[in-house]
Amino acid sequence: MSRWITPAAAAVLSGLALSSPAHAGDYTLGGTLYIQVFKDPETLGAGLSHDHVMVSRGWSGTASYDAADPSACNISITVPVNQLDVDPQYMRQAVGYTTTLDDTQRGQVKEHMLAEGQLNGAAHPNITFQSTTCTADSISGNLSIRGSSQPVTIKTKMSEDGSSFSAKGQLTIRATQFGFQPYSALFGQLKNRDDMKLTIKLESK
Numbered sequence: 001m002s003r004w005i006t007p008a009a010a011a012v013l014s015g016l017a018l019s020s021p022a023h024a025g026d027y028t029l030g031g032t033l034y035i036q037v038f039k040d041p042e043t044l045g046a047g048l049s050h051d052h053v054m055v056s057r058g059w060s061g062t063a064s065y066d067a068a069d070p071s072a073c074n075i076s077i078t079v080p081v082n083q084l085d086v087d088p089q090y091m092r093q094a095v096g097y098t099t100t101l102d103d104t105q106r107g108q109v110k111e112h113m114l115a116e117g118q119l120n121g122a123a124h125p126n127i128t129f130q131s132t133t134c135t136a137d138s139i140s141g142n143l144s145i146r147g148s149s150q151p152v153t154i155k156t157k158m159s160e161d162g163s164s165f166s167a168k169g170q171l172t173i174r175a176t177q178f179g180f181q182p183y184s185a186l187f188g189q190l191k192n193r194d195d196m197k198l199t200i201k202l203e204s205k
Contacts, residue, residue: 027165027204029061034078036095040182040191047191047202050099052109053091056064057083061202063167067160073134075141075167079127087108095199112183119180120146134158139167145178154200165204172197 038188039049061077061099085091086109087101107176114121124147132151140153156169174194175182182192 025065025160025162025165025204027063027065029063029075029077029165029202030205031166031200031202032056033059033198033200034091034095035196037183037196038193040193043191044189050087050101051097052087053095053097054113055085055088055091057085059083063165063202063204065158065160065165067136067158070134070136070158071133073139075129075131075134075139077129081121081125081127082114084110084113087112089141106167112185117180118183123147139169143173146174146180148178150177154198156200165202167200167202170197170199 002134016107019095035054037054038176039051041116043049056079058076059079062073063076064072064074066072068186087106089100108188113119116122124145126144128144129141133140137157138153138155139158142149143152150173152170152171154169156167158167159165173196173198175192183193183196
């Protein structure tokens, strides 16, 4: 040690080094992703239909994020369409729905959801998101549904400290924005609204 630095000064410098800001982190993501689909209350059969919520299962994601430079973010998410869990009761309750769907109804809803005219799970097995830039309170990027990629911006609350990362936010999207019409049956007497609400609650594993 230099004779110009006393032991006490060395201790102070060491403490400053330990408390210096963390560098950018690379994270594997977990958490919860779900999308809400709403019935059109103006249709004749609205009383026979339901709002729905689909929870992502088996999805994967990574994030590279530095709170000191949010614009350099890199967030990537892949959701297997065929693994979407349709209307689990715990999630229906969590989003404020008061009705219950039995297993037969849930199976029918999922069949309609994956059909060629809707998400077309056979031809387009994944929903993906790739960020392009971030700010301290938003993530912008390209969201791909049913093979159609569209730019979106999600308002978020993000936190990163070099050892953990989290992001929470919501985004309203439209079926027609991604090239398909809202589900309709009985010559339009039952119909979903065009708008859907996507919720993300990401956290590093």
